[in-house]
Each structure stands twice: as C-alpha cells, then as structure tokens.
Amino acid sequence: PFKAVVFDLDGVITDTARFHHLAWKRLADTLGIGFDDELAESLKGIDRRMSLQMILDKGGVTLEPAEFDRLADMKNVWYKELIGTMTRDDLLPGALDTLKAVRAAGLKIGLASVSQNAPAILERLGIADLFDTVVDARLLKRGKPDPEIFLKAAAQLGADPADCLGVEDAVAGVASIKGAGMAALGIGKPSVLTEADAVIAGLDDFVLDDYLA
Ligand code: G16
Numbered sequence: 001p002f003k004a005v006v007f008d009l010d011g012v013i014t015d016t017a018r019f020h021h022l023a024w025k026r027l028a029d030t031l032g033i034g035f036d037d038e039l040a041e042s043l044k045g046i047d048r049r050m051s052l053q054m055i056l057d058k059g060g061v062t063l064e065p066a067e068f069d070r071l072a073d074m075k076n077v078w079y080k081e082l083i084g085t086m087t088r089d090d091l092l093p094g095a096l097d098t099l100k101a102v103r104a105a106g107l108k109i110g111l112a113s114v115s116q117n118a119p120a121i122l123e124r125l126g127i128a129d130l131f132d133t134v135v136d137a138r139l140l141k142r143g144k145p146d147p148e149i150f151l152k153a154a155a156q157l158g159a160d161p162a163d164c165l166g167v168e169d170a171v172a173g174v175a176s177i178k179g180a181g182m183a184a185l186g187i188g189k190p191s192v193l194t195e196a197d198a199v200i201a202g203l204d205d206f207v208l209d210d211y212l213a
C-alpha cells in the first residue's frame with residue numbers, strides 16, 4: 001500500500017493553465033509572435049524560462065540574456081495579477097475531498113509543481129495546511145520530464161518512491177513520476193497519458209481504495 005501521494009498543481013488541483021495562457025499570450029503579442037492553443041498546451045508543466053524559450057523559438061526570435069530575463073519577469077508580474085483573484089472556488093472538482101481523504105487515511109501529501117508561485121496559490125486556495133511538504137521549484141536543476149522533482153518530494157516526505165503515488169495531468173509530468181520509480185495516476189485522457197498506470201478524468205473520480213490494493 002502507498003505511504004504518500006504527491007500531487008501536481010496545475011491541471012490537477014486547480015486550473016492555473018488558463019492564467020499562464022493569458023499571460024504568455026500577452027507577452028507573445030508584444031513580440032509579434034503568434035500564440036495558439038497548441039503552443040499553450042505544449043507549455044503545460046514546463047518551467048517559466050523553458051516556456052519563454054519555446055515561444056521565442058516559435059517566432060524565430062533571439063534575445064540578449066538581460067532582455068530574456070526582463071520578459072520572463074514581466075510575464076510573471078502579469079501572471080501574479082491574475083492569480084491574485086483566486087479563491088477556494090478555484091479548486092477543481094474533487095480536489096479538496098481527495099486531499100482530505102488521503103490525509104484521513106494516514107498517508108502523507110506532497111506537492112510537485114515547477115511553479116515558483118505554487119506556495120502562494122496553495123494559500124489562496126486555502127489548502128496549504130493539507131500538504132506535508134512542497135518542493136521548492138527555485139532549487140530544481142531540471143524540470144519535468146526529469147524525475148528530480150518527484151524524487152525530491154519523496155525524499156522530503158521520508159518515503160521510498162516505490163511507496164508513493166504521483167498524480168499528474170501532463171505527459172511530461174507522468175514521465176517524471178515514472179522516472180522516479182513511482183506509480184502514476186493520470187488526470188485526463190488514457191489516449192494521451194499512455195505511460196500512466198491508471199487514468200481518471202478528474203479528482204472527482206478519485207477513489208483512494210482503488211489505489212491502495
Ligand atoms: C506549472 C505550469 C507551467 C508553468 C510552470 C512554471 O507547472 O503548468 O505552464 O510554466 O508551472 O510556473 P511559474 O512561472 O509560476 O514558476 P505545474 O508543475 O504546476 O504543472
């Protein structure tokens with residue numbers, strides 16, 4: 001049986017992807033680079049600097065390092081304005097019940113988000129107290145799909161990765177979980193999350209007993 005569950009944030013607990021989308025689109029517009037749904041989708045689970053690099057690559061734009069940093073900071077200022085409007089109502093269906101059920105069953109809970117804004121978002125959603133540990137995204141050497149973030153979460157929880165269940169909505173995230181040697185529960189479509197051990201549409205379909213057997 002699992003001893004801990006490690007959750008991704010965006011797309012699992014809350015839908016911050018729409019805010020990232022808006023902020024990146026605003027930035028792409030200022031650069032005259034087209035920003036469509038497909039590009040937005042490919043940025044899910046990808047850290048801020050790598051996301052900016054992918055947008056610049058799409059537009060064939062090269063920047064000086066100082067300008068690159070300025071634009072990454074600008075996107076984050078706009079993003080923080082958007083998440084500043086978040087409340088408990090922005091929890092995805094089933095997220096709060098899932099966290100409570102996992103805790104009530106005596107399992108530890110970790111957060112594996114590459115977002116440097118994750119702690120602030122947990123506060124806004126009113127769920128910070130439900131997490132035993134949050135990986136500090138600023139200290140990561142490699143983002144998803146590298147296993148580093150899920151390995152760190154397990155280590156911070158004092159759990160063997162083999163005793164952990166990872167929960168992710170992004171292909172890169174599921175790859176990170178599997179690379180860490182954890183079981184992966186995908187949130188989304190089985191046809192997309194082919195590496196996951198099981199896939200559900202959303203946390204409102206989460207049944208802890210199904211994963212403890
Ligand atoms: C999230 C989003 C990504 C975003 C990244 C970094 O990852 O899915 O689109 O680029 O965080 O966010 P920030 O700019 O706030 O540091 P995750 O791991 O929560 O799915």
Ligand code: MG
Binds near residue numbers: 010011012170
């Ligand atoms: Mg995600």
